[in-house]
Amino acid sequence: EPEVTQTPSHQVTQMGQEVILRCVPISNHLYFYWYRQILGQKVEFLVSFYNNEISEKSEIFDDQFSVERPDGSNFTLKIRSTKLEDSAMYFCAIQGGREETQYFGPGTRLLVL
Amino acid sequence: AQTVTQSQPEMSVQEAETVTLSCTYDTSESDYYLFWYKQPPSRQMILVIRQEAYKQQNATENRFSVNFQKAAKSFSLKISDSQLGDAAMYFCAYLNRDDKIIFGKGTRLHILP
Numbered sequence: 563e564p565e566v567t568q569t570p571s572h573q574v575t576q577m578g579q580e581v582i583l584r585c586v587p588i589s590n591h592l593y594f595y596w597y598r599q600i601l602g603q604k605v606e607f608l609v610s611f612y613n614n615e616i617s618e619k620s621e622i623f624d625d626q627f628s629v630e631r632p633d634g635s636n637f638t639l640k641i642r643s644t645k646l647e648d649s650a651m652y653f654c655a656i657q658g659g660r661e662e663t664q665y666f667g668p669g670t671r672l673l674v675l
Numbered sequence: 676a677q678t679v680t681q682s683q684p685e686m687s688v689q690e691a692e693t694v695t696l697s698c699t700y701d702t703s704e705s706d707y708y709l710f711w712y713k714q715p716p717s718r719q720m721i722l723v724i725r726q727e728a729y730k731q732q733n734a735t736e737n738r739f740s741v742n743f744q745k746a747a748k749s750f751s752l753k754i755s756d757s758q759l760g761d762a763a764m765y766f767c768a769y770l771n772r773d774d775k776i777i778f779g780k781g782t783r784l785h786i787l788p
Contacts (some may be wrong), residue, residue: 569769577720592773595774595776597776599718603780604766604778604779604780605720605766605776605778606778606783607775607776607777610773610774610775612709617773617774618774618775620775639737651718655720655776657774658743662708662727662770662774663708663710663725666712666719666720666721666722666774668717668719669718669719669720671718
């Protein structure tokens with residue numbers, strides 16, 4: 563099973579601040595995804611990223627969100643100006659191993675105060 | 676748009692017994708993938724089992740098996756010989772043509788010693 567790590571594991575930030583969440587797959591992958599889970603709710607798709615471009619994004623993924631792969635390995639999710647409602651668990655996923663299967667990282671718990 | 680419904684918010688089972696978690700989905704696609712993910716208290720998302728819609732044979736992974744009824748759009752998870760470590764939130768998930776996973780709201784499974 564492909565391995566994915568995410569940093570930081572926890573982040574606390576003030577409303578209006580920028581945060582960058584990082585995803586590091588252990589081996590090379592082309593397909594990346596971000597999901598989020600607000601506490602007590604279901605997991606929601608944010609964005610998919612293939613070959614250094616966004617391939618799909620949800621209505622949640624508005625202008626304050628961006629993704630990039632700055633150095634060919636790390637995959638980042640940036641939230642430009644955080645809001646209270648951005649507090650959630652953010653999961654990175656990669657497609658790999660078995661066909662059409664997404665494997666999730668351990669998540670970053672973001673708390674916006 | 677596809678939807679995934681898990682009608683059991685919580686379930687309990689005695690250790691060593693068998694439990695079945697229900698899931699139904701709605702789609703107009705003919706080819707897709709279905710998954711069950713487990714989320715323990717650590718909140719990591721762990722793949723339990725997957726099913727390709729074009730395969731009639733039900734998937735099995737050790738103590739975990741599914742009952743996939745394509746015509747009924749039903750995808751239940753059976754856990755045999757339940758163990759304390761199986762206690763978690765279980766999410767049924769659908770992978771659509773856009774590579775986006777759609778999750779159900781989850782079923783919290785308690786294992787009674």
